[in-house]
Amino acid sequence: MASSEEDGAGGGGSLEEKEKGRKRRLGALATAWLIGYNIAMTAGWLVLAIAMARFYMQKGTYKGLYKTIQKTLKFFQTFAVLEVVHCAVGIVHTSVLVTGVQVSSRIFMVWFITHSIKQIQNEESVILFLVVWTVTEITRYSFYTFNLLNHLPYFIKWARYNFFIILYPAGVAGELLTIYAALPYVKKTGIFSLRLPNKYNVSFDYYYFLIIVMASYIPLFPQLYFHMLWQRRKVLHGEVIVEKDD
Amino acid sequence: MKHYEVEILDAKTRDKLCFLDKVEPNATIAEIKNLFTKSHPQWYPARQSLRLDPKGKSLKDEDVLQNLPVGTTATLYFRDLGAQISWVTVFLTEYAGPLLIYLLFYFRVPFIYGPKYDFTSSKHSVVHLACICHSFHYIKRLLETLFVHRFSHGTMPLRNIFKNCTYYWGFAAWMAYYINHPLYTPPTYGDKQVKLALIIFLFCQLGNFSIHIALRNLRPAGSKTRKIPYPTKNPFTWLFLLVSCPNYTYELGSWIGFAIMTQCLPVALFSLVGFIQMTIWAKGKHRSYLKEFRDYPPLRSPIIPFLL
Numbered sequence: 211m212a213s214s215e216e217d218g219a220g221g222g223g224s225l226e227e228k229e230k231g232r233k234r235r236l237g238a239l240a241t242a243w244l245i246g247y248n249i250a251m252t253a254g255w256l257v258l259a260i261a262m263a264r265f266y267m268q269k270g271t272y273k274g275l276y277k278t279i280q281k282t283l284k285f286f287q288t289f290a291v292l293e294v295v296h297c298a299v300g301i302v303h304t305s306v307l308v309t310g311v312q313v314s315s316r317i318f319m320v321w322f323i324t325h326s327i328k329q330i331q332n333e334e335s336v337i338l339f340l341v342v343w344t345v346t347e348i349t350r351y352s353f354y355t356f357n358l359l360n361h362l363p364y365f366i367k368w369a370r371y372n373f374f375i376i377l378y379p380a381g382v383a384g385e386l387l388t389i390y391a392a393l394p395y396v397k398k399t400g401i402f403s404l405r406l407p408n409k410y411n412v413s414f415d416y417y418y419f420l421i422i423v424m425a426s427y428i429p430l431f432p433q434l435y436f437h438m439l440w441q442r443r444k445v446l447h448g449e450v451i452v453e454k455d456d
Numbered sequence: 457m458k459h460y461e462v463e464i465l466d467a468k469t470r471d472k473l474c475f476l477d478k479v480e481p482n483a484t485i486a487e488i489k490n491l492f493t494k495s496h497p498q499w500y501p502a503r504q505s506l507r508l509d510p511k512g513k514s515l516k517d518e519d520v521l522q523n524l525p526v527g528t529t530a531t532l533y534f535r536d537l538g539a540q541i542s543w544v545t546v547f548l549t550e551y552a553g554p555l556l557i558y559l560l561f562y563f564r565v566p567f568i569y570g571p572k573y574d575f576t577s578s579k580h581s582v583v584h585l586a587c588i589c590h591s592f593h594y595i596k597r598l599l600e601t602l603f604v605h606r607f608s609h610g611t612m613p614l615r616n617i618f619k620n621c622t623y624y625w626g627f628a629a630w631m632a633y634y635i636n637h638p639l640y641t642p643p644t645y646g647d648k649q650v651k652l653a654l655i656i657f658l659f660c661q662l663g664n665f666s667i668h669i670a671l672r673n674l675r676p677a678g679s680k681t682r683k684i685p686y687p688t689k690n691p692f693t694w695l696f697l698l699v700s701c702p703n704y705t706y707e708l709g710s711w712i713g714f715a716i717m718t719q720c721l722p723v724a725l726f727s728l729v730g731f732i733q734m735t736i737w738a739k740g741k742h743r744s745y746l747k748e749f750r751d752y753p754p755l756r757s758p759i760i761p762f763l764l
Binding site: 406407408409410411412413 | 635718721722
């Protein structure tokens with residue numbers, strides 16, 4: 211699932227208390243790095259948002275939008291690989307596996323679908339997931355940044371734990387429709403597929419692989435969505451108590 | 457001679473499950489398990505885990521009551537290990553599967569490669585050799601399970617069989633599909649590559665068998681004693697000088713040989729996954745040797761000499 215809404219993919223956890231305890235253990239250098247990283251990523255996705263808005267206002271169409279923003283998108287989305295590294299080295303306390311799956315699904319959508327299959331780059335569904343990703347990531351990275359700085363404005367917290375209710379299903383829809391649109395081209399061109407005979411004596415069919423990927427959304431989506439809903443209740447409910455104490 | 461009283465509580469709920477009065481002081485845990493089964497027939501002895509502490513380690517079957525740190529009224533905590541199945545059954549199903557599945561692909565039974573190829577035979581001699589090697593390997597394993605291995609644990613949880621069979625059967629089907637495929641490409645370096653691979657394979661099979669025999673001779677029939685394995689007169693067992701689990705080293709070598717012979721990527725992947733799993737097992741075994749024997753040879757590594 212590429213929506214990256216799951217509570218793990220970034221620089222901080224959800225509960226402030228947890229965050230404070232964590233920072234005591236986390237070195238100043240690691241904190242500084244994480245703050246810098248999250249600021250850079252927030253900025254990157256803001257640049258993307260502005261570029262997309264400007265393109266649409268100037269041209270009045272989304273045709274060609276992907277082409278103009280693709281470099282920035284690829285750069286910042288690929289940089290999200292560092293989130294997995296953060297988990298792996300332990301400066302972010304989230305499971306490497308969960309973060310890994312999320313980041314790699316994003317990388318997969320960017321590089322192995324949208325970048326590789328040029329014929330689908332002007333589909334509405336691409337625009338759909340681009341808009342969803344941009345809003346999600348701006349919220350998410352700024353949430354982590356402010357959280358790390360110990361000054362989390364309520365509206366960012368609110369946005370992080372409410373936007374997903376709409377954005378998550380919308381993003382999934384965008385991604386699924388994009389993969390679906392890619393299927394005929396994948397079948398026609400045989401891209402990323404390996405056929406027999408070859409000297410490795412193995413074959414791979416990207417077309418069926420994509421169908422399996424699409425099917426895997428069925429069990430995964432509800433799991434992550436309900437996990438987020440549960441997280442939302444916990445965090446936004448706990449919020450009241452924490453504020454009163456302060 | 458004073459008798460003991462033993463009460464058995466559920467480790468999770470602390471409910472009293474059973475009370476045994478007049479237990480002989482020299483009764484073993486195995487005997488207590490048998491007594492417990494009488495009141496709870498659904499928990500046969502192999503399913504039972506008895507501990508002194510609800511979260512502690514399971515007591516061994518051969519532990520004797522009066523040697524345990526308990527008063528004359530002993531409290532034991534019971535945990536249900538789930539349905540059990542004997543190791544022999546597990547191994548037989550695990551290994552018979554790949555043997556038969558591979559042969560289905562080798563003989564190209566219908567509905568695999570298309571009607572044109574039904575029951576045809578490959579024109580590449582390496583395909584036939586590979587079939588012989590693969591079958592030989594699993595027949596050897598089956599025979600060893602029946603006649604050579606002595607199992608220290610009688611059973612394992614039933615769910616393991618599903619997991620293990622998916623792994624062994626699935627990989628066997630995946631490998632066999634490509635090796636016996638009508639569009640199979642024979643090895644790049646031809647006969648030279650096949651011969652070298654065959655030598656590696658046979659050498660490692662012999663080595664693996666030698667280690668299994670050595671391990672069998674280490675443990676007298678019916679006993680559960682554990683000893684440090686040492687090299688014997690058989691040169692294949694000299695690998696014991698360098699590694700704790702040479703049987704895994706040889707097993708890995710066999711699969712590398714098979715991968716070179718068939719030049720098939722799925723075989724290489726199977727070797728890799730097997731290597732990772734065997735390394736985990738070997739490290740565990742190595743650690744338990746170190747823990748149990750103070751004079752354990754320091755030169756040995758778990759699976760790969762000097763490295764891993």
